[in-house]
Amino acid sequence: xxxxxxxxxxxxxxxxxxxxxxxxxxxxxxxxxxxxxxxxxxxxxxxxxxxxxxxxxxxxxxxxxxxxxxxxxxxxxxxxxxxxxxxxxxxxxxxxxxxxxxxxxxxxxxxxxxxxxxxxxxxxxxxxxxxxxxxxxxxxxxxxxxxxxxxxxxxxxxxxxxxxxxxxxxxxxxxxxxxxxxxxxxxxxxxxxxxxxxxxxxxxxxxxxxxxxxxxxxxxxxxxxxxxxxxxxxxxxxxxxxxxxxxxxxxxxxxxxxxxxxxxxxxxxxxxxxxxxxxxxxxxxxxxxxxxxxxxxxxxxxxxxxxxxxxxxxxxxxxxxxxxxxxxxxxxxxxxxxxxxxxxxxxxxxxxxxxxxxxxxxxxxxxxxxxxxxxxxxxxxxxxxxxxxxxxxxxxxxxxxxxxxxxxxxxxxxxxxxxxxxxxxxxxxxxxxxxxxxxxxxxxxxxxxxx
Amino acid sequence: xxxxxxxxxxxxxxxxxxxxxxxxxxxxxxxxxxxxxxxxxxxxxxxxxxxxxxxxxxxxxxxxxxxxxxxxxxxxxxxxxxxxxxxxxxxxxxxxxxxxxxxxxxxxxxxxxxxxxxxxxxxxxxxxxxxxxxxxxxxxxxxxxxxxxxxxxxxxxxxxxxxxxxxxxxxxxxxxxxxxxxxxxxxxxxxxxxxxxxxxxxxxxxxxxxxxxxxxxxxxxxxxxxxxxxxxxxxxxxxxxxxxxxxxxxxxxxxxxxxxxxxxxxxxxxxxxxxxxxxxxxxxxxxxxxxxxxxxxxxxxxxxxxxxxxxxxxxxxxxxxxxxxxxxxxxxxxxxxxxxxxxxxxxxxxxxxxxxxxxxxxxxxxxxxxxxxxxxxxxxxxxxxxxxxxxxxxxxxxxxxxxxxxxxxxxxxxxxxxxxxxxxxxxxxxxxxxxxxxxxxxxxxxxxxxxxxxxxxxxxxxxxxxxxxxxxxxxxxxx
Numbered sequence: 001x002x003x004x005x006x007x008x009x010x011x012x013x014x015x016x017x018x019x020x021x022x023x024x025x026x027x028x029x030x031x032x033x034x035x036x037x038x039x040x041x042x043x044x045x046x047x048x049x050x051x052x053x054x055x056x057x058x059x060x061x062x063x064x065x066x067x068x069x070x071x072x073x074x075x076x077x078x079x080x081x082x083x084x085x086x087x088x089x090x091x092x093x094x095x096x097x098x099x100x101x102x103x104x105x106x107x108x109x110x111x112x113x114x115x116x117x118x119x120x121x122x123x124x125x126x127x128x129x130x131x132x133x134x135x136x137x138x139x140x141x142x143x144x145x146x147x148x149x150x151x152x153x154x155x156x157x158x159x160x161x162x163x164x165x166x167x168x169x170x171x172x173x174x175x176x177x178x179x180x181x182x183x184x185x186x187x188x189x190x191x192x193x194x195x196x197x198x199x200x201x202x203x204x205x206x207x208x209x210x211x212x213x214x215x216x217x218x219x220x221x222x223x224x225x226x227x228x229x230x231x232x233x234x235x236x237x238x239x240x241x242x243x244x245x246x247x248x249x250x251x252x253x254x255x256x257x258x259x260x261x262x263x264x265x266x267x268x269x270x271x272x273x274x275x276x277x278x279x280x281x282x283x284x285x286x287x288x289x290x291x292x293x294x295x296x297x298x299x300x301x302x303x304x305x306x307x308x309x310x311x312x313x314x315x316x317x318x319x320x321x322x323x324x325x326x327x328x329x330x331x332x333x334x335x336x337x338x339x340x341x342x343x344x345x346x347x348x349x350x351x352x353x354x355x356x357x358x359x360x361x362x363x364x365x366x367x368x369x370x371x372x373x374x375x376x377x378x379x380x381x382x383x384x385x386x387x388x389x390x391x392x393x394x395x396x397x398x399x400x401x402x403x404x405x406x407x408x409x410x411x412x413x414x415x416x417x418x419x420x421x422x423x424x425x426x427x428x429x430x431x432x433x434x435x436x437x438x439x440x441x442x443x444x445x446x447x448x449x450x451x
Numbered sequence: 452x453x454x455x456x457x458x459x460x461x462x463x464x465x466x467x468x469x470x471x472x473x474x475x476x477x478x479x480x481x482x483x484x485x486x487x488x489x490x491x492x493x494x495x496x497x498x499x500x501x502x503x504x505x506x507x508x509x510x511x512x513x514x515x516x517x518x519x520x521x522x523x524x525x526x527x528x529x530x531x532x533x534x535x536x537x538x539x540x541x542x543x544x545x546x547x548x549x550x551x552x553x554x555x556x557x558x559x560x561x562x563x564x565x566x567x568x569x570x571x572x573x574x575x576x577x578x579x580x581x582x583x584x585x586x587x588x589x590x591x592x593x594x595x596x597x598x599x600x601x602x603x604x605x606x607x608x609x610x611x612x613x614x615x616x617x618x619x620x621x622x623x624x625x626x627x628x629x630x631x632x633x634x635x636x637x638x639x640x641x642x643x644x645x646x647x648x649x650x651x652x653x654x655x656x657x658x659x660x661x662x663x664x665x666x667x668x669x670x671x672x673x674x675x676x677x678x679x680x681x682x683x684x685x686x687x688x689x690x691x692x693x694x695x696x697x698x699x700x701x702x703x704x705x706x707x708x709x710x711x712x713x714x715x716x717x718x719x720x721x722x723x724x725x726x727x728x729x730x731x732x733x734x735x736x737x738x739x740x741x742x743x744x745x746x747x748x749x750x751x752x753x754x755x756x757x758x759x760x761x762x763x764x765x766x767x768x769x770x771x772x773x774x775x776x777x778x779x780x781x782x783x784x785x786x787x788x789x790x791x792x793x794x795x796x797x798x799x800x801x802x803x804x805x806x807x808x809x810x811x812x813x814x815x816x817x818x819x820x821x822x823x824x825x826x827x828x829x830x831x832x833x834x835x836x837x838x839x840x841x842x843x844x845x846x847x848x849x850x851x852x853x854x855x856x857x858x859x860x861x862x863x864x865x866x867x868x869x870x871x872x873x874x875x876x877x878x879x880x881x882x883x884x885x886x887x888x889x890x891x892x893x894x895x896x897x898x899x900x901x902x903x904x905x906x907x908x909x910x911x912x913x914x915x916x917x918x919x920x921x922x923x924x925x926x927x928x929x930x
Contacts, residue, residue, distance in 0.1 A: 041527075041725070042527075044526075044527045044528060045527075045528045045554070046527065046528065046529065047528070047529040047530075047531060047807060048528070048529070048530050048531070048552035048553070048554075049530075049531040049532070049552070049807060050531070050532050050548050050552055051531075051532050051533040051534065051545075051548075051805065052534075053533075053535070053805065054535060065510075066509070066510040067510055067511055067512075068510050068511075068512045068513075069512065069513045069514060070512070070513075070514045070515075071514065071515045071516070072515070072516040072517070072518065072535050073517065073518075073535040073536075075535075075536075078515070081515075082515075085513045086513075088585075089510060089511035089512065089513055089585065090510070090511075091585065092501065092508060092510075092511045092585040092586060092588075092589045093507075093508050093509065093510045093511065094503075094506075094507040094508040094509075096507055124551070124552070146726060147725055147726040147727065148725075149722075149725055149727045149848065150905075182727075184725075184726055184727060184848055190849070191726075191729070191848045191849060192848070192849060193727075193846055193848045193849065227924070230694050230695045259505065260504055260505045260608055260610070261505075261607050261608040261644060261646075261651075262608060262644055262651070264650070264651065339514055340512070341509070341510060341512070375844040375845075375846065375851075375852075375853050376842070376843060376844045376853030376854065376855060376875045376877075378841075378842050378844075378855075379840075379841040379842035379843055379844070379853070379854055379855030379875065380841075380853065380855045380873070380874065380875035380926070382653060382873050384644055384651050384652075384653050385650055385651050385652050385653060385686075385872070385873065386650065387872050387873040387874065389692070389855075389873065389874035389875040389926040389927065389928075390853065390875055390926070391844070391851065391852075391853030391875055391877045391926070393851070407849070407851060408851050408877055408878070408879055408924065409877065409924065409926075410694070410853070410874070410875050410877050410924065410925075410926025411926070412692075412694065412874060412875075412926050412927055412928045413928060414928070447694055447927070447928045447929075448694075449694035449695055449877075449924050449925060449926045449927065450695075450696075450924065451695070451696060
């Protein structure tokens with residue numbers, strides 16, 4: 001069978017690339033993961049899933065045309081079939097002189113400690129105990145907790161390699177695990193939900209108590225929520241919500257969006273696009289980031305990219321293709337799985353934190369809304385026009401204090417305006433299981449629609 | 452151009468995905484340590500896609516995923532493992548992992564020999580997409596691109612996508628079930644960006660069915676391109692959406708996603724059983740206004756969410772969930788049906804062999820009423836008209852849901868007036884069902900969709916006639 005060490009994956013990549021014909025460029029992506037998921041319910045294991053997965057993706061560029069194929073297996077005949085398919089597919093693309101694979105650019109990869117061998121040795125019993133303990137903690141936290149929709153322990157050990165005929169040979173691996181729970185809270189008349197989580201690279205990073213306490217608090221504090229009156233107000237995004245908002249902003253700064261005329265920030269590099277004092281950076285070399293990685297999806301060394309400094313737009317992110325098209329250099333921001341060609345995106349986005357706590361920022365607001373959850377981001381935000389409208393739930397802020405819970409309302413503005421309306425950034429930066437960190441964000445002038 | 456053969460030319464000969472004797476041995480191995488039930492799900496999915504963006508055909512992509520998922524149920528616990536290795540040793544190893552994960556310590560542990568079911572595929576595929584050359588697929592993209600750009604100089608960007616898949620599945624379980632299906636789907640979508648004085652606007656139109664390349668005998672990609680372009684151009688003149696609570700009229704085919712979110716998910720028995728649905732314990736009650744009939748129909752060929760058998764081997768069914776406002780029952784998978792002591796409803800689905808099945812919708816729609824759509828509009832002094840919706844999301848425990856408007860207009864004095872910019876609508880499922888106060892007679896299916904639940908995506912369809920909700924909250928920016 002196949003191993004999953006650096007030398008095993010790189011050797012497989014080398015073997016695929018060695019079959020390049022004259023005038024052909026080949027890129028091979030190999031991916032491996034070993035995953036476990038335990039779900040607890042009512043004191044029992046509802047399900048225990050365990051599996052290893054393999055994937056291969058092959059990109060062929062020939063006569064300025066590109067083809068791609070992938071398969072979920074490392075069997076030699078499947079890999080051979082995948083290379084053949086990619087080669088055949090390359091006959092149909094539009095010739096494009098800018099098509100080419102990534103080339104080593106002299107930037108050395110930063111060694112990152114993202115893999116903890118001890119996670120591989122954790123017994124199934126220990127994983128089950130963690131899920132059961134989480135479910136028990138949530139259920140017993142308060143008499144108004146009437147159920148646990150899900151209480152999960154999940155872990156993943158993954159490895160990946162990118163090898164191409166232009167000299168790129170990269171390998172990376174990481175381990176992740178998390179606990180996540182959704183609680184159901186109920187009083188006489190209604191039910192509310194809340195979620196909590198804890199993320200790490202090995203079990204010692206996980207805080208079951210925090211995951212349980214967070215989901216219980218989030219569910220309980222919404223009990224009795226009503227619809228707010230419509231109007232324009234200041235909103236405070238909690239870190240989880242802010243991270244989702246920043247992830248969307250990051251997407252608008254993709255070189256792909258720029259190239260294809262879909263970025264609302266086109267032609268604005270050097271201009272003020274956000275409030276003074278607001279700084280946004282994508283830095284995959286920060287080992288604390290969930291999306292940290294020593295290399296990008298094309299195998300180039302990952303690097304820090306400053307996107308917005310003191311409100312001023314600095315640059316767009318690029319992969320090799322978008323950089324060539326726009327006569328610049330890759331920022332090593334290619335993102336992809338084994339089943340797709342490289343896109344462009346952020347993986348470790350973070351704003352520079354401010355100096356004050358969320359509580360202090362809330363204390364200053366005479367009137368506002370703390371938003372603890374949003375829904376419909378995929379349908380209500382248009383990253384091309386900038387229109388922003390999502391469902392929301394949270395707490396009213398009155399005279400500097402958290403007041404009554406509110407739900408079934410929307411918050412709306414435009415992405416352009418919200419960036420300029422950022423009034424404060426909290427000091428509570430935390431890394432979340434997504435491409436962006438979270439931090440408390442205070443945004444003025446957002447329209448809320450309720451009654 | 453060189454004479455390259457098409458990228459995938461799978462044999463159409465129907466050979467079993469895995470030998471039936473090997474399946475039997477695998478089921479026995481899965482229950483060797485005990486357990487109540489074992490199942491082997493084998494899948495072989497080939498897909499191809501091509502995209503054109505910024506005037507260039509980016510690339511043709513082909514993919515293949517093949518493997519088996521094995522589950523063992525022991526008491527209240529399910530153990531699951533999957534493998535891409537369909538050899539006897541690969542299946543045996545996965546069976547052992549699934550059995551260990553289920554921690555069976557008893558149960559009957561017996562298996563019956565699989566008996567072949569006799570389901571026919573739901574559709575005869577006339578033109579297998581795997582046999583169509585990449586060149587023909589690429590030509591469709593070029594036609595759509597040219598057509599959309601010809602709609603006007605304000606159209607600044609066009610992206611088109613073609614996709615097809617052929618998914619063969621085989622399900623066998625320890626109760627003697629053995630069933631197979633072949634599901635072929637073909638899809639085409641066009642997205643446009645228009646630029647005006649007020650910035651950029653987008654328009655999208657898609658078509659997808661559970662058929663082969665003959666989709667394009669019926670669907671003209673040039674029509675899709677014109678619709679997408681016009682949607683973007685119309686919105687250049689759009690006003691900010693209003694905010695607050697008001698009547699909302701939903702156009703035919705445009706609003707199925709509302710019911711998918713507002714009540715469909717809440718009628719999935721796995722969520723109901725956990726108390727995570729506002730519809731729990733309400734069978735037999737009036738949950739919607741009189742006249743509202745909600746149906747989930749997996750047999751609705753050739754719609755996007757149809758199939759002959761679900762991913763647990765049960766035949767697809769037409770299930771009336773709400774009849775004239777009264778809740779009839781919930782959608783079930785095998786586990787939930789067994790616990791409820793009921794027959795299944797054919798709603799056990801999974802994204803792939805790498806996933807456990809759960810309760811999922813198929814094609815979910817509101818049936819026709821008897822009002823004329825023009826009368827519904829004329830009877831609405833002020834509100835908004837939603838011609839086309841984007842995606843949505845629901846919290847089934849509270850019933851609160853949102854969905855995005857991608858094409859909408861103001862209604863003033865019973866007539867459509869200005870287009871409005873994008874925004875979300877928000878409401879509460881049980882309340883909205885009671886506030887549907889007019890249902891038209893012009894039923895149409897909507898766009899093909901992918902429904903996400905617990906990290907798994909499956910193809911679904913939806914539909915509605917024109918209908919009116921007396922009050923919904925519109926999340927615009929206008930004061």
